[in-house]
Amino acid sequence: MALSDLASVHRNEEGIAAVLGILKQRFGERLQTGQAMREQHGHTTTYIPNQAPDGVVWPESTAEVQEIVRACAEHRVPVIAFGVGTSLEGHVNAPGGGVSVDTSRMNRIVAVNAEDLDCTVEPGVTREDLNHYLRDTGLFFPIDPGANATLGGMAATRASGTNAVRYGTMRENVLSLTAVMASGEVVTTGKRAKKSAAGYDLTRLLIGSEGTLGVITALTLKLQGIPQAISGGVCPFPSLDAACQAVIATIQMGIPVARIELVNALQMRAMKAYSRLDYPESPCLFVEFHGSEASVAEQAETFGMIAEEQGGGPFLWTSVAEERAKLWKARHDAYWASLTLRPGAKGLSTDVCVPISRLAECVTETEADIAEMGLIAPIVGHAGDGNFHVLALMDPEDPKEIALVEKFVARLNERAIRMDGTCTGEHGIGQGKAGFLRKELGHGVDVMRTIKQALDPLDIMNPGKILPAQT
Amino acid sequence: MALSDLASVHRNEEGIAAVLGILKQRFGERLQTGQAMREQHGHTTTYIPNQAPDGVVWPESTAEVQEIVRACAEHRVPVIAFGVGTSLEGHVNAPGGGVSVDTSRMNRIVAVNAEDLDCTVEPGVTREDLNHYLRDTGLFFPIDPGANATLGGMAATRASGTNAVRYGTMRENVLSLTAVMASGEVVTTGKRAKKSAAGYDLTRLLIGSEGTLGVITALTLKLQGIPQAISGGVCPFPSLDAACQAVIATIQMGIPVARIELVNALQMRAMKAYSRLDYPESPCLFVEFHGSEASVAEQAETFGMIAEEQGGGPFLWTSVAEERAKLWKARHDAYWASLTLRPGAKGLSTDVCVPISRLAECVTETEADIAEMGLIAPIVGHAGDGNFHVLALMDPEDPKEIALVEKFVARLNERAIRMDGTCTGEHGIGQGKAGFLRKELGHGVDVMRTIKQALDPLDIMNPGKILPAQT
Numbered sequence: 001m002a003l004s005d006l007a008s009v010h011r012n013e014e015g016i017a018a019v020l021g022i023l024k025q026r027f028g029e030r031l032q033t034g035q036a037m038r039e040q041h042g043h044t045t046t047y048i049p050n051q052a053p054d055g056v057v058w059p060e061s062t063a064e065v066q067e068i069v070r071a072c073a074e075h076r077v078p079v080i081a082f083g084v085g086t087s088l089e090g091h092v093n094a095p096g097g098g099v100s101v102d103t104s105r106m107n108r109i110v111a112v113n114a115e116d117l118d119c120t121v122e123p124g125v126t127r128e129d130l131n132h133y134l135r136d137t138g139l140f141f142p143i144d145p146g147a148n149a150t151l152g153g154m155a156a157t158r159a160s161g162t163n164a165v166r167y168g169t170m171r172e173n174v175l176s177l178t179a180v181m182a183s184g185e186v187v188t189t190g191k192r193a194k195k196s197a198a199g200y201d202l203t204r205l206l207i208g209s210e211g212t213l214g215v216i217t218a219l220t221l222k223l224q225g226i227p228q229a230i231s232g233g234v235c236p237f238p239s240l241d242a243a244c245q246a247v248i249a250t251i252q253m254g255i256p257v258a259r260i261e262l263v264n265a266l267q268m269r270a271m272k273a274y275s276r277l278d279y280p281e282s283p284c285l286f287v288e289f290h291g292s293e294a295s296v297a298e299q300a301e302t303f304g305m306i307a308e309e310q311g312g313g314p315f316l317w318t319s320v321a322e323e324r325a326k327l328w329k330a331r332h333d334a335y336w337a338s339l340t341l342r343p344g345a346k347g348l349s350t351d352v353c354v355p356i357s358r359l360a361e362c363v364t365e366t367e368a369d370i371a372e373m374g375l376i377a378p379i380v381g382h383a384g385d386g387n388f389h390v391l392a393l394m395d396p397e398d399p400k401e402i403a404l405v406e407k408f409v410a411r412l413n414e415r416a417i418r419m420d421g422t423c424t425g426e427h428g429i430g431q432g433k434a435g436f437l438r439k440e441l442g443h444g445v446d447v448m449r450t451i452k453q454a455l456d457p458l459d460i461m462n463p464g465k466i467l468p469a470q471t
Numbered sequence: 472m473a474l475s476d477l478a479s480v481h482r483n484e485e486g487i488a489a490v491l492g493i494l495k496q497r498f499g500e501r502l503q504t505g506q507a508m509r510e511q512h513g514h515t516t517t518y519i520p521n522q523a524p525d526g527v528v529w530p531e532s533t534a535e536v537q538e539i540v541r542a543c544a545e546h547r548v549p550v551i552a553f554g555v556g557t558s559l560e561g562h563v564n565a566p567g568g569g570v571s572v573d574t575s576r577m578n579r580i581v582a583v584n585a586e587d588l589d590c591t592v593e594p595g596v597t598r599e600d601l602n603h604y605l606r607d608t609g610l611f612f613p614i615d616p617g618a619n620a621t622l623g624g625m626a627a628t629r630a631s632g633t634n635a636v637r638y639g640t641m642r643e644n645v646l647s648l649t650a651v652m653a654s655g656e657v658v659t660t661g662k663r664a665k666k667s668a669a670g671y672d673l674t675r676l677l678i679g680s681e682g683t684l685g686v687i688t689a690l691t692l693k694l695q696g697i698p699q700a701i702s703g704g705v706c707p708f709p710s711l712d713a714a715c716q717a718v719i720a721t722i723q724m725g726i727p728v729a730r731i732e733l734v735n736a737l738q739m740r741a742m743k744a745y746s747r748l749d750y751p752e753s754p755c756l757f758v759e760f761h762g763s764e765a766s767v768a769e770q771a772e773t774f775g776m777i778a779e780e781q782g783g784g785p786f787l788w789t790s791v792a793e794e795r796a797k798l799w800k801a802r803h804d805a806y807w808a809s810l811t812l813r814p815g816a817k818g819l820s821t822d823v824c825v826p827i828s829r830l831a832e833c834v835t836e837t838e839a840d841i842a843e844m845g846l847i848a849p850i851v852g853h854a855g856d857g858n859f860h861v862l863a864l865m866d867p868e869d870p871k872e873i874a875l876v877e878k879f880v881a882r883l884n885e886r887a888i889r890m891d892g893t894c895t896g897e898h899g900i901g902q903g904k905a906g907f908l909r910k911e912l913g914h915g916v917d918v919m920r921t922i923k924q925a926l927d928p929l930d931i932m933n934p935g936k937i938l939p940a941q942t
Contacts, residue, residue, distance in 0.1 A: 115719050115828035116857075138723070158668045169666050171675070172643055187915050193824040194856045195640050196893035197629045197679055199900055199908055199937050200919045204642070204675030208668055225725040248586050252609070254696040254762075256727065291725075292773075295766055302763075353664040357586035385665045386587075422667035429670055437670055444658050447926065448671045454925030455918065466670050 006048065006431050007469040009096030009459075015075035016054050016097055022071045023057050023099065030058045030105075041082050041100040044090045046348060046432050047394075047402045053080055053094035058105045062178060062186055062217040065101060069215060070184040072099055072460050080462050081211040083153025084126065086145075088349055089430025091157065091210055095464040101215055103152050109133050110218065117223045118175055118192055123152020123216045130221075139223040142167035145426065146332065152216045157428040158208030162331075165251075165384030166258040166290065169426070170207055173222045177206050179214035182456035192220060205451075210428055211462035213455050227290035231300045232259070232324045233317030234277075235307045236284045240264065240367075242310040243283045244360035247383045249306045250287075251356065255299050259288040260384040261331055264363065267338065267378035274337030275330035285312075285383065286331050288324070331380075338378045338391045345376075345393040350409050350432075352416035353387040353425025362419050363388060366412055373408055387425035414439065434468040477519065477902050478940040480567030480930075486546035487525050487568055493542045494528050494570065501529040501576075512553050512571040515561045517819060517903050518865075518873045524551055524565035529576045533649060533657055533688040536572060540686060541655040543570060543931050551933050552682040554624025555597065557616075559820055560901025562628065562681055566935040572686055574623050580604050581689065588694045589646055589663055594623020594687045601692075610694040613638035616897065617803065623687045628899040629679030633802075636722075636855030637729040637761065640897070641678055644693045648677050650685035653927035663691060676922075681899055682933035684926050698761035702771045703730070703795045704788030705748075706778045707755045711735065711838075713781040714754045715831035718854045720777045721758075722827065726770050730759040731855040732802055735834065738809065738849035745808030746801035756783075756854065757802050759795070802851075809849045809862045816847075816864040821880050821903075823887035824858040824896025833890050834859060837883055844879055858896035885910065905939040 023031045032038075033055045042052035059065045072079045078098025085092055094100065103124035110120040114137050121130060128148045130141050145154060145161040153159075155177065160169035167173065176190035189202040206213060237243035243262055250257055262285060263271065269281045285307070289299035296319060304315040318324060330337075338347055354362045363379060370377045370390070381388030392408060394401045413423035413436045423429075423436040438445045449467050452459075494502045503509075504526045513523035530536045543550045549569025556563055565571065574595035581591040585608050592601060599619045601612050616625060616632040624630075626648060631640035638644065647661035660673040677684060708714035714733055721728055733756060734742065740752045756778070760770035767790060775786040789795060801808075809818055825833045834850060841848045841861070852859025863879060865872045884894035884907045894900075894907040909916045920938050923930075 113826065113828060115723070116826040117722060118826070158672075160666055160668075164666060168643070171666075171672065172639070181918065185914050185917070187918055188913065189915055191888070191891045191893050191911065192826045193858075193887075193892040193896060194827070195631060195635060195642075195824055195858060195896050197631075197895045197897050197899040198893045198904070198911055199679070199916070200684075200922060201629075201642065201672075201675045201679055202912075202915055202918055204672045205922075208670070208672055213671075225723050227725060251588060252586070252696050254698060292769060294769055298763060298765055353666055355584065355587040355589070355663045356665070357584060387664075387666060416664075417662070420662045421664040422662050422669045424668045425664060425666050426668050428668040433669070440662065440669055441673075442659065443656050444660055444673055445670070446656070447652065447658055447673055450925050451671060451676075451922060454921050 006095065007434060007464040009464040011097050012076050015077045018075045019071050019077045019099060020055050023055065023068065026067065027057055032056045041102065042093050043085055044093055045088050046090055047396060047405065048090040048093065048431050051093040051095045053100040054097045056100045056102050058102050060105045062180065065180045065215050065217050066184055066186060068099065068101060069180045073182060073184055073458060076458050076460060078463050079215065079460055081156065081215045083124065083150030086147035086149045087153065087157055087430065088427045089432035091428060091430040091465060093431060103150060106217065112137060114139060116192060118220055119223055120218060120220045121151055122218055124150050126150050127154065138226050140226050141221055142224050143170055143173055151219055151221065155207050155216055155219055156209065156211050160426045162259045162261060162382055164382060165260055166256055167224060171204060174203055174207055174219055175222060176220040177203055177216055178218035179206055179216050181214040182458065182461045210430065210465050212452060212465055213461055229293045229296045229319055230288060230290055230324065231296035231317050231319040232288035232327065233315055234279055234284050234286050234327055235312050235315040236280050236282050237310060237312040238282065240283045240363050241360040242312055243285050244383065246285060246307050246310045246312055248356055250303055251384060253302065255302055257287060257384060258290040259286065261286040262381040262383035262388065264367065264379040267334060267380055270337040270341050270378055271330050271334060274340055275333055277330050286327060334380050335391065338393065341378065342376050342393040346396050347391040347393055348405055349389055349391050350412065351387060351389045351425050351427045352412055352421060352423055353385060354416050354419045354421030356386040358419040358421065359383060359386045362415060365415060366390060369408065369411060373404060375408060385425065386421065429466045431465060434466060437468055477566065478905060478935040480935040482568050483547050486548045489546045490542050490548045490570060491526050494526065494539065497538065498528055503527045512573065513564050514556055515564055516559050517561055518867060518876065519561040519564065519902050522564040522566045524571040525568045527571040527573050529573050531576045533651065536651045536686050536688050537655055537657060539570065539572060540651045544653065544655055544929060547929050547931060549934050550686065550931055552627065552686045554595065554621030557618035557620045558624065558628055558901065559898045560903035562899060562901040562936060564902060574621060577688065583608060585610060587663060589691055590694055591689060591691045592622055593689055595621050597621050609697050611697050612692055613695050614641055614644055622690055622692065626678050626687055626690055627680065627682050631897045633730045633732060633853060635853060636731055637727055638695060642675060645674055645678055645690055646693060647691040648674055648687055649689035650677055650687050652685040653929065653932050681901065681936050683923060683936055684932060700764045700767045700790055701759060701761055701795065702767035702788050702790040703759035703798065704786055705750055705755050705757050705798055706783050706786040707751050707753050708781060708783040709753065711754045711834050712831040713783055714756055715854065717756065717778050717781045717783055719827055721774055722855060724773065726773055728758060728855060729761040730757065732757040733852040733854035733859065735838065735850040738805060738851050741808040741812050741849055742801050742805060745811055746804055748801055757798060805851050806862065809864065812849065813847050813864040817867050818862040818864055819876055820860055820862050821883065822858060822860045822896050822898045823883055823892060823894055824856060825887050825890045825892030827857040829890040829892065830854060830857045833886060836886060837861060840879065840882060844875060846879060856896065857892065900937045902936060905937060908939055
């Protein structure tokens with residue numbers, strides 16, 4: 001998709017002025033219209049230009065969100081939900097202006113039901129806040145997209161991350177949502193039962209809807225028991241293919257691996273230098289196992305045998321927390337390590353996901369494409385899910401580089417779709433990938449548009465996102 | 472809900488006659504209109520009267536389903552998808568007549584991708600057929616609702632069963648669906664990637680939609696590796712509460728239990744007699760563990776300690792296949808065993824699901840209600856999910872008994888909802904539970920209706936199901 005293809009959204013100047021007046025009166029200092037604040041709320045971590053909202057409002061309750069949405073609906077003004085702004089595809093941009101609804105003051109942990117392994121939180125609670133709060137209960141919330149995102153934002157974008165291979169994504173870890181819909185009505189999508197066959201799955205409809213159907217104002221989440229023991233380590237492989245074959249064998253054998261991360265040779269080079277790791281510059285798997293003492297030892301030993309069969313190794317593993325922490329810090333610092341490959345450049349992070357049988361092929365073709373296009377772009381992947389990231393290092397002020405990276409991303413998306421995969425495994429569509437949705441899902445896009453139009457006939461909920469511009 | 476509250480659906484006689492003519496010409500002997508065949512396709516396993524369709528048609532491809540749906544849309548005639556008819560809440564009834572689309576000839580296994588642990592099947596494949604086919608691959612499809620249902624029907628009703636506690640429900644085990652929508656368009660909801668953040672979750676929207684949005688014509692399913700070892704056993708407890716506390720501790724400790732089934736004292740009495748089991752007539756848990764040899768032994772031993780702490784036991788477990796088979800045959804024969812408690816009666820099976828912290832309370836209150844109402848109704852439950860079934864033994868020809876059981880079920884549904892649970896964990900809404908959906912989800916019902924009206928404006932897809940009659 002070229003930047004020129006971004007869906008344009010009409011600016012309703014009169015309505016915006018009216019809504020800002022109403023919100024100023026109602027929310028006082030909790031409405032801000034200063035340029036810096038507005039730009040901060042429209043920031044994007046991609047090459048899409050900043051499209052700032054006209055005002056930012058900080059509600060403190062579902063009822064206040066309802067008031068905001070009703071005022072915006074009456075005057076046909078866009079409502080853009082905002083967590084902490086770590087989304088990657090222009091999700092919080094305001095192409096038609098409007099009101100950014102910052103949920104940071106809705107940060108209460110409403111209830112923890114330890115016996116049921118669930119909790120209810122407001123959308124502005126971050127995953128680190130929640131896990132800090134849960135520390136003494138023996139429970140944790142497993143989804144870890146890297147950034148310390150809000151749980152509302154993570155649900156809205158169907159986030160996942162390194163341990164989705166074991167614990168699933170936000171799709172599998174939300175029991176119920178409360179949301180203010182475009183109509184201004186409040187909907188709670190489910191009860192606390194672990195499963196239900198009662199009607200359409202509104203929970204899953206809202207998860208991944210990126211604020212285009214409603215603003216999430218509460219979430220009931222599944223929790224997990226903190227594992228008794230954790231083991232992990234790093235294993236080098238002679239080739240991407242060998243590493244991916246080891247991943248496939250691990251999953252097929254039913255080893256309940258908690259993380260299995262692929263790092264390509266270029267990324268290892270950066271990490272070795274940045275994090276002082278003593279591993280070869282070849283593709284590596286970073287793995288982690290959760291369970292009882294006996295189980296994590298057995299899992300690690302079985303994985304070691306699988307790796308050896310693929311010519312990998314040595315696989316050094318440990319259940320000592322400090323040693324594991326060093327490895328995972330290196331993995332989590334991959335972004336910062338990458339930046340050292342081209343000092344002064346910024347990184348554009350993109351993601352695709354393919355069936356794991358195609359992962360080696362897809363990464364290999366992508367590496368060749370990177371070389372052919374003259375880019376510097378290391379690769380890390382949540383290999384157990386077939387999901388990988390490319391971090392393209394670029395000068396965001398240089399239009400030629402922007403065009404080159406855009407072209408690279410387009411080819412990557414199309415490659416993944418051609419291999420029966422998706423143009424985004426976890427970042428979402430936002431503005432950046434809207435041009436690829438029809439290539440991936442065909443007539444499904446029309447079904448999505450029908451749902452959007454039925455539930456948000458005025459197109460006020462985060463307009464210009466997910467659905468491609470109509471042609 | 473009283474039977475008199477069933478949503479009535481207008482019969483479009485002229486349209487029905489026109490469609491039957493078209494389908495006869497197009498499908499010949501693959502359209503049947505004989506009374507016995509029609510009644511077989513409108514049968515219900517509840518107290519709701521049989522409402523037969525006007526004709527039954529056997530398509531053999533997505534394109535043929537598309538032809539049928541287009542003809543029905545043109546003449547505004549209901550389309551009712553039919554698997555093998557094991558649904559329990561009147562899902563396949565035809566309150567406004569119309570055409571039953573029997574998918575039994577769409578029974579091909581299209582592809583098995585062993586490396587990706589997935590397969591693609593037509594909707595008429597049953598779960599036993601699929602697992603039989605997979606036998607030599609080392610893989611299996613885990614969802615087991617008891618009946619040998621079709622996979623299309625299982626997806627349509629969001630089925631689950633005994634091992635959902637470990638493997639999830641149909642919601643978590645379908646990667647993608649192909650469906651003919653009410654418009655006659657064919658939609659494929661996803662690719663084969665294990666996760667995706669690309670747009671609205673149409674897969675989950677169709678799962679559990681009970682044929683009211685589209686007819687499923689293909690499914691891509693996740694598969695699991697057959698566990699290296701399985702252990703299992705039965706453990707008696709002094710009380711329901713003790714059994715439920717053991718379930719909670721098992722889940723909290725992160726034991727990846729594959730099945731954990733609660734059987735109440737009355738059900739044990741029936742099973743002892745029917746299956747010649749040597750256990751006390753007290754609440755029991757039937758458990759099963761999947762994993763490596765070492766892991767299943769460790770799981771069973773840890774469970775035994777948990778049970779002992781709750782005053783349960785002795786917990787006798789085995790990893791010998793024949794011994795396990797005997798126990799699970801007894802569990803699966805619970806329905807037949809129950810019928811011996813009142814010879815000549817029929818069983819009405821209903822289900823609810825509550826947070827597991829409320830399971831003991833909900834079952835205990837329900838037992839008291841059964842006693843107070845003078846019913847004979849044993850209870851079995853998928854305790855790890857807080858989901859349980861009551862089999863009310865009744866004379867389906869006696870209107871007084873029907874009224875009594877209806878009242879009992881209504882009270883059960885309301886009790887579950889009051890305990891933050893759902894009126895159905897796995898059977899679905901169909902006709903039988905439509906009256907409880909608003910009590911459970913409030914304004915969510917209006918969101919569902921908006922979606923239904925947008926995607927099926929002529930109300931031809933399985934009308935009269937899920938959504939309650941409008942008042």
